[in-house]
Amino acid sequence: MAKITILPSGETIELEPGESVRGGLYRMGIELETPCNGEGICGQCGIWVENPGNVPETPHEKITSEQAAKGLRLACRLIPEIDLVIHVPPEITNDTRRILAETTNEETSTDNHIEPGARVFQKGGIYWIQHYGEPEPKKLDTWRWGFSPKGLAIDLGTTTVVVTLVSLITGTELATASILNPQIHFGHDVMTRIYKGSTPEGLEELARSIRKGVNRLIHDLCADSSSDPMEIIDVVVGGNTTMLQLAAKIDPAPLGKLPFATGIDGGKCFPVEDFGLEVNPAARVYVPPVAHAFVGSDVGAGLLMCSDFFDGKGTTLFIDAGTNGELGISANGKWVVTSTAAGPAFEGMGISCGMRAGVGTVEAVFTASDSLLLGTVGNAPARGICGSGIIDLVACLLQFKVIEKSGRMRRPSNIKGIPKKVSACMKEIDGFAAFELAEGVYFTQEDVRQVQLAKGAIRAAIDLFLAETNTSSDSVQSVILAGGFGYSLEPDNLEAIGMIPQGMSEKVHFAGNTSRLGCIRLLVNASERRFIEEKMSRVEHISLAERPEFMEMYVANMRFPEHSNNA
Numbered sequence: 001m002a003k004i005t006i007l008p009s010g011e012t013i014e015l016e017p018g019e020s021v022r023g024g025l026y027r028m029g030i031e032l033e034t035p036c037n038g039e040g041i042c043g044q045c046g047i048w049v050e051n052p053g054n055v056p057e058t059p060h061e062k063i064t065s066e067q068a069a070k071g072l073r074l075a076c077r078l079i080p081e082i083d084l085v086i087h088v089p090p091e092i093t094n095d096t097r098r099i100l101a102e103t104t105n106e107e108t109s110t111d112n113h114i115e116p117g118a119r120v121f122q123k124g125g126i127y128w129i130q131h132y133g134e135p136e137p138k139k140l141d142t143w144r145w146g147f148s149p150k151g152l153a154i155d156l157g158t159t160t161v162v163v164t165l166v167s168l169i170t171g172t173e174l175a176t177a178s179i180l181n182p183q184i185h186f187g188h189d190v191m192t193r194i195y196k197g198s199t200p201e202g203l204e205e206l207a208r209s210i211r212k213g214v215n216r217l218i219h220d221l222c223a224d225s226s227s228d229p230m231e232i233i234d235v236v237v238g239g240n241t242t243m244l245q246l247a248a249k250i251d252p253a254p255l256g257k258l259p260f261a262t263g264i265d266g267g268k269c270f271p272v273e274d275f276g277l278e279v280n281p282a283a284r285v286y287v288p289p290v291a292h293a294f295v296g297s298d299v300g301a302g303l304l305m306c307s308d309f310f311d312g313k314g315t316t317l318f319i320d321a322g323t324n325g326e327l328g329i330s331a332n333g334k335w336v337v338t339s340t341a342a343g344p345a346f347e348g349m350g351i352s353c354g355m356r357a358g359v360g361t362v363e364a365v366f367t368a369s370d371s372l373l374l375g376t377v378g379n380a381p382a383r384g385i386c387g388s389g390i391i392d393l394v395a396c397l398l399q400f401k402v403i404e405k406s407g408r409m410r411r412p413s414n415i416k417g418i419p420k421k422v423s424a425c426m427k428e429i430d431g432f433a434a435f436e437l438a439e440g441v442y443f444t445q446e447d448v449r450q451v452q453l454a455k456g457a458i459r460a461a462i463d464l465f466l467a468e469t470n471t472s473s474d475s476v477q478s479v480i481l482a483g484g485f486g487y488s489l490e491p492d493n494l495e496a497i498g499m500i501p502q503g504m505s506e507k508v509h510f511a512g513n514t515s516r517l518g519c520i521r522l523l524v525n526a527s528e529r530r531f532i533e534e535k536m537s538r539v540e541h542i543s544l545a546e547r548p549e550f551m552e553m554y555v556a557n558m559r560f561p562e563h564s565n566n567a
Contacts, residue, residue, distance in 0.1 A: 022075035117526035153519035156239030232279035238515035266290030289536035301518030355384035365392035370419035382438035395493035460553035
């Protein structure tokens with residue numbers, strides 16, 4: 001059996017006969033990004049091997065001959081017969097990102113009023129727990145002196161999972177951590193996971209995967225904050241409907257076919273064992289309202305953070321540009337929501353050098369008079385690019401005419417009118433156009449196409465929303481953009497690539513991870529559960545798949561806009 005030494009962690013593992021490196025890493029809990037489920041199609045599970053002359057190549061269109069010579073291999077296609085030393089990016093081997101907070105996050109508090117979803121009290125020498133919405137308290141035999149009640153806010157994203165530990169006494173955020181959703185091992189999109197989970201064996205595997213990842217975060221958070229998992233007595237979970245059902249081990253098959261029936265009810269509490277969480281067994285899991293098979297509790301929680309959405313006084317557009325893009329509009333007395341398959345490009349996935357934000361990630365791109373300037377996390381040398389950097393980059397390349405309105409990227413043989421410093425970065429890799437941001441960091445023609453697919457889907461949904469509510473883009477007063485990628489993003493660049501209508505950039509407000517923030521709010525102000533349940537019961541859902549005009553809008557919006565400097 002081949003022994004694999006993994007750097008920089010120094011861990012080792014022995015592979016089973018015929019087992020790929022990817023399979024061995026997965027057994028260790030190291031989850032590479034493999035949206036094709038290890039079929040060798042996506043080219044995302046790249047690792048670097050030492051002494052590459054002794055290691056068979058794993059040919060793929062995303063691996064250049066130069067990279068192969070230096071040791072780049074696909075983990076899913078590498079079945080070694082000798083011992084190997086491999087290099088895996090640090091953010092993969094130690095994917096958890098922890099943030100400790102000492103004070104209450106102002107965005108999650110409501111007039112400093114704390115009304116937690118669960119409280120513990122002592123009576124007659126016995127500990128009792130009272131959950132919001134339940135008529136009678138229950139004995140709490142698992143409680144002991146010195147414990148302090150805590151809750152979890154969980155955002156179950158298709159690509160990323162974020163968990164926050166919260167004090168139910170003060171409302172303070174004690175710690176936050178995130179990981180790539182371990183189910184990426186089975187595919188990036190919800191439909192792939194629905195198909196996988198439609199058998200008892202597949203459902204068991206998917207549920208086990210996400211539960212293991214979440215429980216790992218829970219124990220990390222407790223370690224960071226000197227807490228005990230048994231102190232956690234309340235949980236709020238935001239996520240799209242597929243992620244919720246897979247976590248709760250509910251058959252997702254009806255989500256993948258008409259009439260798209262949901263198997264989980266929002267706006268109610270569940271026993272903690274239904275989600276397999278390693279917390280106090282007396283805890284309850286609250287799932288905010290679920291509007292549709294593809295508009296889950298993350299939207300219900302998220303809209304709670306949009307103060308103007310439900311007041312009926314203006315026109316507000318809500319956009320969560322995640323893998324399963326979800327949108328809402330409040331206009332002319334109507335509240336409407338929908339979802340669209342945007343894909344993971346804006347989360348840095350499915351892009352040749354894409355990655356989540358981490359040290360060395362290109363998070364911002366600017367134009368100088370005749371060149372591009374890169375902003376990286378930690379001001380470190382560039383080693384990949386995340387969603388905000390991708391949008392900035394495409395806007396800049398449109399401005400310099402490296403990318404045409406059709407989305408075609410110009411080749412090094414066609415540099416007329418392009419500044420010399422910019423044209424020097426134009427490359428051709430294995431016969432395809434590419435742009436080099438830094439050594440080993442490229443943005444390719446296929447990456448441009450992925451951006452077109454993502455922004456086309458979001459923009460088409462916006463256009464349909466405006467038509468449905470008889471609203472002009474000029475009358476939209478506020479655009480709330482959810483998701484972490486907005487903090488480094490220039491709103492003008494959203495307009496430059498055509499993701500939002502012209503003239504709308506000045507109305508954009510970045511709201512962060514509204515699902516996480518909304519879940520925290522529902523933890524510490526449980527009375528707001530009634531509010532969001534009542535409001536969401538009056539929200540209308542539009543199914544884009546049933547609108548023939550959507551596909552026409554989608555195709556039209558894949559082109560970049562005429563008003564860019566590329567016109």
